[in-house]
Amino acid sequence: MLPPDFTPCFSTALPAGEPLCFAIIGDQHLVTPETGLPALAALVPLGSPEVDVLIGHLGTTPCRLIAWPDGTAAPEGLAIEGLRALYGRLGDDAFWISARARQLLSWLRDHRHCGRCGTATTVAEHEAAAICPACAHRMYPRVSPAMMVLIRRGRELLLARSPHFKPGMYSALAGFVEPGETLEACVHRETMEEVGVTITNLRWFASQSWPFPHSLMLAFHADYVAGDIVPQEGEIEDAGWFDIDALPELPGPASIARRLLDDALAELRG
Numbered sequence: 001m002l003p004p005d006f007t008p009c010f011s012t013a014l015p016a017g018e019p020l021c022f023a024i025i026g027d028q029h030l031v032t033p034e035t036g037l038p039a040l041a042a043l044v045p046l047g048s049p050e051v052d053v054l055i056g057h058l059g060t061t062p063c064r065l066i067a068w069p070d071g072t073a074a075p076e077g078l079a080i081e082g083l084r085a086l087y088g089r090l091g092d093d094a095f096w097i098s099a100r101a102r103q104l105l106s107w108l109r110d111h112r113h114c115g116r117c118g119t120a121t122t123v124a125e126h127e128a129a130a131i132c133p134a135c136a137h138r139m140y141p142r143v144s145p146a147m148m149v150l151i152r153r154g155r156e157l158l159l160a161r162s163p164h165f166k167p168g169m170y171s172a173l174a175g176f177v178e179p180g181e182t183l184e185a186c187v188h189r190e191t192m193e194e195v196g197v198t199i200t201n202l203r204w205f206a207s208q209s210w211p212f213p214h215s216l217m218l219a220f221h222a223d224y225v226a227g228d229i230v231p232q233e234g235e236i237e238d239a240g241w242f243d244i245d246a247l248p249e250l251p252g253p254a255s256i257a258r259r260l261l262d263d264a265l266a267e268l269r270g
């Protein structure tokens with residue numbers, strides 16, 4: 001998560017002084033060979049950026065999102081890396097601020113024109129809002145709530161794999177909240193849709209921002225009630241009950257899925 005001493009903001013007015021640079025080409029992050037953040041001077045060879053905005057302060061140090069379009073050549077001395085691959089290597093603070101940078105960048109790129117009238121938008125000076133100069137429509141960053149639920153039955157956990165997971169990996173169930181729906185109703189609905197079982201005793205665990213591209217994961221524990229597992233065609237490639245001592249490959253430590261699983265395992269193993 002974002003560090004406790006990070007204060008988010010959004011401004012096109014750039015402060016003087018050396019910032020922390022969250023530099024992105026296309027959707028790849030620019031880092032030093034030692035996997036650190038690049039200095040502002042190291043970005044000069046890239047020329048004028050597509051986006052350069054203040055996205056917060058870490059303590060009193062300004063944090064800037066600076067981006068160039070896909071295909072721009074990385075300057076000598078810097079490497080380009082996918083965000084997922086940087087987890088555990090960039091340091092937690094820089095990783096989660098990079099995730100914020102990435103999410104804001106996708107939003108800016110996806111709101112270059114007004115969704116109501118098609119006019120090219122401008123960006124507000126002091127808040128994250130794309131504004132239509134013709135009809136005054138304001139477009140804020142999108143955050144999509146998505147539930148996650150880890151269902152248990154005695155010593156067993158219900159784990160599933162979506163077709164886009166890497167081979168062999170299983171996780172808890174997840175799904176997006178529908179307009180008009182409560183979070184609790186979403187947990188029950190998605191569970192029924194994806195595996196066909198009923199559950200009870202939802203217990204709140206924790207939330208996590210997930211910037212691929214703009215999910216807010218809201219995670220629960222739950223207990224199994226009834227039904228045989230029927231994987232939803234197209235969405236769930238395989239699902240099953242796994243004894244806590246015979247688990248398949250699980251998601252990596254960056255994900256709330258893993259934290260949720262570890263929490264259940266700690267409890268069940270006493």
Ligand SMILES: NC(=O)C1=CN([C@@H]2O[C@H](COP(=O)(O)OP(=O)(O)OC[C@H]3O[C@@H](n4cnc5c(N)ncnc54)[C@H](O)[C@@H]3O)[C@@H](O)[C@H]2O)C=CC1
Pocket residue numbers: 144146162171173174175176177190208210212213215217235251255256257258
């Ligand atoms: N941080 C973590 O530990 C984990 C995060 N996730 C994330 O959870 C999210 C939801 O999980 P899924 O099982 O993929 O969702 P899902 O079960 O609702 O189904 C995915 C489908 O929902 C539709 N969809 C895509 N974006 C949407 C949106 N913003 N609102 C409504 N529907 C949308 C698409 O048709 C997509 O194929 C994904 O973004 C995924 O990356 C999933 C597992 C672990």
Ligand SMILES: [Mg+2]
Pocket residue numbers: 173174175176194235
């Ligand atoms: Mg799902």
Ligand SMILES: [Zn+2]
Pocket residue numbers: 114115116117118119132133134135136137
């Ligand atoms: Zn408009």
